[in-house]
Amino acid sequence: GENVEQHPSTLSVQEGDSAVIKCTYSDSASNYFPWYKQELGKGPQLIIDIRSNVGEKKDQRIAVTLNKTAKHFSLHITETQPEDSAVYFCAADSWGKLQFGAGTQVVVTP
Amino acid sequence: DSGVTQTPKHLITATGQRVTLRCSPRSGDLSVYWYQQSLDQGLQFLIQYYNGEERAKGNILERFSAQQFPDLHSELNLSSLELGDSALYFCASSPRTGSGDEQYFGPGTRLTVT
Numbered sequence: 001g002e003n004v005e006q007h008p009s010t011l012s013v014q015e016g017d018s019a020v021i022k023c024t025y026s027d028s029a030s031n032y033f034p035w036y037k038q039e040l041g042k043g044p045q046l047i048i049d050i051r052s053n054v055g056e057k058k059d060q061r062i063a064v065t066l067n068k069t070a071k072h073f074s075l076h077i078t079e080t081q082p083e084d085s086a087v088y089f090c091a092a093d094s095w096g097k098l099q100f101g102a103g104t105q106v107v108v109t110p
Numbered sequence: 111d112s113g114v115t116q117t118p119k120h121l122i123t124a125t126g127q128r129v130t131l132r133c134s135p136r137s138g139d140l141s142v143y144w145y146q147q148s149l150d151q152g153l154q155f156l157i158q159y160y161n162g163e164e165r166a167k168g169n170i171l172e173r174f175s176a177q178q179f180p181d182l183h184s185e186l187n188l189s190s191l192e193l194g195d196s197a198l199y200f201c202a203s204s205p206r207t208g209s210g211d212e213q214y215f216g217p218g219t220r221l222t223v224t
Binding site: 018031032034036041043044045046047051089093094095096097098099100101103 | 165
């Protein structure tokens, strides 16, 4: 089955700096890669996703890149703000089943 | 707000008991997914229903079962509860089924087994 690894497990950045989270996956059949943000006491919130026929996607301060050959994808957050502090999860969709990474705790300090 | 609702928000029960968690998908969504989130296992896919029928199964224990009703709401039944079943249980929904469908999560039910 699919296995997703996510790094780093924690990330501390100064407000205004960029944050990058990297994930690798194992199943070459996976073709959809969503990213979720989870704040304390809430459910995961879909923030951006990318499909296998696209190499990069951007939405305001958030961007995701995908390298299918290397089987890795990354989340980039630019101009970080305190409200970006949360746990971020990457996931890979293998036949409709989402396999999640272990999560990255992002702390943005003012 | 994702549009997915879950009840109850919190549930405290004893070992050996049985509980039912309820989920209502977003309006128009036909698929419902159940996930378990624990500190040691992370977010784990349990089971998916599409338009009333089981579609995919993940790491779901035999003590756990689910169903989706004609109005598309879903229930997750957990029986013979053990301390290790304490976790957050999330429901997600999507418009269709199959790979590549965007899944929207509810706020979760926190289950504590004592």
